[in-house]
Amino acid sequence: MSDLKPRPRTRIQRQNRDAILEAALEVFSAQGFRGATLDQIAAAASLSKPNVLYYFASKEAIHLALLGGLMDSWLAPLRALDPAGEPLAEILGYVRRKVEMSRDFPRESRLFANEILQGAPRMLDAIEGELKTLVDEKAAVIRAWGAAGRIAAVDPYHLIFSIWALTQHYADFDVQVRAVLGPGHDPFAEAGQFIEELFTRLLAPDARAH
């Protein structure tokens, strides 16, 4: 039952697979799937093109390997939202984790964005399955918090969407943000503060829903 997914065995295999995935992340996230070429990936990984294809069956296989690893780490911050915790602190904690992910893994965010933009041809299953399930679960928790008056009663789905939108925007539209702000700014630090304040005011339990 072990070794179902045959892991790379030798040291060289592990090294080269990692180098290829790292290079592919760089290239795919910047150029999109069709925009990226095997030559670019090979060059970025300091390998020859045939050698890249020795480790991965095809360009598509590399892309799938990246996307496969992505969904889990993407869901982790939401998964960590604790139904037993203090509502506002839990949601703000989620926000902070998402801001940190955008800051620390912008390439992954852009890879994801590229995929969804093209209609998620290789991720729809994961989105309709894993992701929807988790969101449904956490949305129920947030709704209960609202019903209990512990936070303002807002639509939990759109609350989650808005957290995604705001945090990922700073990774995906990085060039635009920096171009508009000009030099001398730390977009992610400012964004973190702004977004936390935004949700604090939105969710303050004394705010009455109409």
Place this chain on the structure above:
Amino acid sequence: MSDLKPRPRTRIQRQNRDAILEAALEVFSAQGFRGATLDQIAAAASLSKPNVLYYFASKEAIHLALLGGLMDSWLAPLRALDPAGEPLAEILGYVRRKVEMSRDFPRESRLFANEILQGAPRMLDAIEGELKTLVDEKAAVIRAWGAAGRIAAVDPYHLIFSIWALTQHYADFDVQVRAVLGPGHDPFAEAGQFIEELFTRLLAPDARAH
């Protein structure tokens, strides 16, 4: 001095140019620049490939024609924000216009998103010029409103970014939003309500900045 930009003269030229741009918008927004092919565009426009190239010098020229027309219509909603108006109403009006744009022109939004994701290679000038200028101008207006206590004093740049992020998210990540919500929803209608409420609570002048 007239006719600097030679407009299409004949009826056929106007028709076919429009058909090509419409088809190209469809294809570019769904596939990105490199993902799109002239054959796809030609097929979508019901023209032969050489005929498409009879109207536009190259694939790039079609793309540029689309992007060129885009920036103006993209800035219009912000441009309409009136410094002499009632602050909260002005900002909520801007929000509503952006939501409507996402709802009515999702392909344009995705075309824009694709471009920025790839580092805005063909739009950086417009972003650092036109767009930054306009944002600087309106940010000053909003900052003045905050300083005067007519709305909460929040960072105007990140306020604008957050409006962009929230509204465009529903166009750009449409498939994800619909997949998570499931059937029986009108994402844009719900988003409009949610986002307006969010900014209303954020900007309520009685909310004290710390």
Place this chain on the structure above:
DNA sequence: CCTGAGACTGACCGTATGGTCAAACATCAA
């Protein structure tokens, strides 16, 4: 009905790109 500018097309070209393969090379246990 002519005619010429405008509109259109099939056939073609050069290059880029994903992928293959046979052979060479490296590594290491026996």
Place this chain on the structure above:
DNA sequence: TTGATGTTTGACCATACGGTCAGTCTCAGG
């Protein structure tokens, strides 16, 4: 040293794609 296994590569292939061109067709104005 040797053989076996794992690794690497240059040369090559088929296709897709952006773009060209010579020539044909269309149609509005005279």
